[in-house]
Amino acid sequence: MMTASETTILAKRLVSDNKKPTPTENEILQAVIPGLRMAVQALEAQLNEIEIALAISPGEVPPDAKLVKQRETVQQELNAVQDVLALHMQAITVAQQIPIEVLETIFTLTLPDTDFISPSRTEAPLLLCQISSAWRNVALATPALWSSLSLSLDRRPGTWKNLVETWLDRSRDCPLAISFTMKRDRRPGPPSPKIDYFNNHVVQMFRPSARRWKRLRLDAPIISTLLSTSLPSLEYIELNTQDNFQGVFLSTASIPRLTKVVIVGAESNPARIYLPYSRLTELHIMDYFCGLDEVYHILYSCKNLLHCTVRIHPRSEASLQDHPLHLPCLSSLVIRGSIGWPGVLD
Numbered sequence: 001m002m003t004a005s006e007t008t009i010l011a012k013r014l015v016s017d018n019k020k021p022t023p024t025e026n027e028i029l030q031a032v033i034p035g036l037r038m039a040v041q042a043l044e045a046q047l048n049e050i051e052i053a054l055a056i057s058p059g060e061v062p063p064d065a066k067l068v069k070q071r072e073t074v075q076q077e078l079n080a081v082q083d084v085l086a087l088h089m090q091a092i093t094v095a096q097q098i099p100i101e102v103l104e105t106i107f108t109l110t111l112p113d114t115d116f117i118s119p120s121r122t123e124a125p126l127l128l129c130q131i132s133s134a135w136r137n138v139a140l141a142t143p144a145l146w147s148s149l150s151l152s153l154d155r156r157p158g159t160w161k162n163l164v165e166t167w168l169d170r171s172r173d174c175p176l177a178i179s180f181t182m183k184r185d186r187r188p189g190p191p192s193p194k195i196d197y198f199n200n201h202v203v204q205m206f207r208p209s210a211r212r213w214k215r216l217r218l219d220a221p222i223i224s225t226l227l228s229t230s231l232p233s234l235e236y237i238e239l240n241t242q243d244n245f246q247g248v249f250l251s252t253a254s255i256p257r258l259t260k261v262v263i264v265g266a267e268s269n270p271a272r273i274y275l276p277y278s279r280l281t282e283l284h285i286m287d288y289f290c291g292l293d294e295v296y297h298i299l300y301s302c303k304n305l306l307h308c309t310v311r312i313h314p315r316s317e318a319s320l321q322d323h324p325l326h327l328p329c330l331s332s333l334v335i336r337g338s339i340g341w342p343g344v345l346d
Helices: 002-018 023-055 065-092 100-109 127-132 133-140 157-169 195-212 223-227 292-300
Strands: 148-152 174-183 213-219 236-240 260-264 282-288 308-314 332-334
Touching: 002 023, 002 065, 002 133, 023 065, 100 133, 127 133, 148 157, 157 195, 174 195, 213 223, 282 292, 292 308
Parallel strands: 148 174, 174 213, 213 236, 236 260, 260 282, 282 308, 308 332
Antiparallel strands: none
């Protein structure tokens, strides 16, 4: 009968090679698993007793050094046995029989249900890299898993470089969905040092990949910084114009494929946002402090719109009764606000 260390070597080889165990190998591995489970349970019970002993110690008295050391030792032993058990379980799992192409598709389906993915060790794609070396190799060789990235400017500056470079490298030539957001700071004063760090350093990390940006979500005051370059693949952009928004200019030449735009924020004034409106098929403007006349002038330029949503806070009555608006391609139009003037839309 093989020892635990020998079965561990066997399990590692099977997992690394992504191979199904033979009937004999499967029998050997199955025989070891109950003992490993019992060892895990025993160590968990021992650790629990230590935790209780430490918890009932008087608060003003320093923790017993011997108990603290014992807890660390038991925790290390527990982690080691759990790793060995997980390895044996993985070696006999049906996942080892799945072709890599199918596994890549399954991995893609495990991604969070969102357009922009925030890096998290408890979710795909990073979680997939922690299961086994075989799964990690498949995950790293699947660029689609790394084609979406959502980052908050509240990250510590020192954590940006490795994350950005690693993520973009793994995405290879895939079209990218990139999101940059930040917490709201209503206090007056100069920009946050983190914003300066972003504008001076992080932007340079992303510029080489700008040709691959397909979807983009940006918060002010970093909008103009990221958009001051050519974006030949950009199809969708979401702009949050709140907080010190200075405006943005996007020419047809710099964004030839842009068709869908979402603008959020009370500062979403057409005078501050220049877009190739004539090519848009979707336009959604939220929390817009304007009059209906201004909405008219926006829609007048959007001859190819299919879907449109505008939420407004009218400042004055409209004067457009004699100027019907013709949008031949329009499929849906939602205008939220106090609107009491008929005959505007034809």
